[in-house]
Amino acid sequence: MKKWMLPAGVEEALPPVSWQLEDLRRKLLDYYRKSAYELVFPPLLEHLDALLTGTAQDLEQQIFKLTDPASGRLLGLRADMTPQAARIAARHYPAEAIVRLCYLGTVLRSQADDLGGPRSPRQVGCEIFGEPGIAADLEVLRVMLKTLKLAGVRGVHLDLGHVGIYRAQVASLGLDGEDEAALFDIVQRKSHPDLHEFAAARGLKPRVTRAVGELMDLHGEPKAVLARAREVLGANKTIRGALDTLAQTVGELSREMPKLPIHLDLSELRGYRYQTGMVFAAFVAGHGREIARGGRYDGVGAEFGAPRPATGFSADLNELLRLAA
Known part of the structure; x- marks a missing residue:
């Protein structure tokens, strides 16, 4: 047997x-x-x-x-x-x-x-x-x-994110590799207590802690998430560009597929080590993992001489x- x-x-x-x-x-x-x-x-x-x-x-x-x-x-x-x-x-x-x-x-x-x-x-x-x-x-x-x-898959809903937003935040902190990995884990778990403990241990400024904390909470209906994101994160040019990309994407898809449920999660960082821009995944109710996923990964091919x-x-x-x- x-x-x-x-x-x-x-x-x-x-x-x-x-x-x-x-x-x-x-x-x-x-x-x-x-x-x-x-x-x-x-x-x-x-x-x-x-x-x-x-x-x-x-x-x-x-x-x-x-x-x-x-x-x-x-x-x-x-x-x-x-x-x-x-x-x-x-x-x-x-x-x-x-x-x-x-x-x-x-x-x-x-x-x-x-x-x-x-x-x-x-x-x-x-x-x-x-x-x-x-x-x-x-x-x-x-x-x-x-x-x-x-x-033949029905009841699909779409999750959108953009790793450029988190990258822009981290770049301003000057963290070493170990600390950056620890913060990444905290953001993925959306753990505010761990974030405050992390920031206190490393002497990060309160405004930095607030900005990262806001990012972890920026998920849900696109219009509300984008409005709040522009209010609390929009000072950075890179972040503004990422939010514009997400807004345009949501607008285009909503016009073409008005019944498609779209969810934004600005702290969704799947593929963070190699993704460079917008990331996305499709889900169906009752299924615990994504059924399709993808995103932007600029610079690919550099190892082969053709980035x-x-x-x-x-x-x-x-x-x-x-x-x-």
């Missing part, structure tokens, strides 16, 4: 689910093709240092590692296809100003993102390289939401099928 058991978090697909997955795969890829995204099939196995560039900085503990008997170099099984798409864009499309790529394939992770979560997601996603403006962010958001609609702005999203096809109405 033990020989028949799959590793925890690893699953296989059998009929009729396998046919449903194939139908959905074809439907999504047809849509991406019509939307001018080029399909790429990155390899399952790569040199480890290539897999740990850009958006993969938080993935080292999730990558299965092995030594290549041919070269002696350390290899890794991909845990996320986004950094592979960035490598492909830098290596094979260096002369193109804007590159749109899509991908779909299984990734393998040594540990799940959440307790009991999958370790072999069937990842699908789209990335835009070379476009720094909000138009690319809006395009990716539209494609992500259309992906969920094509998958450029980028934004994109990804989702797990298996999970989307399970959530389909």
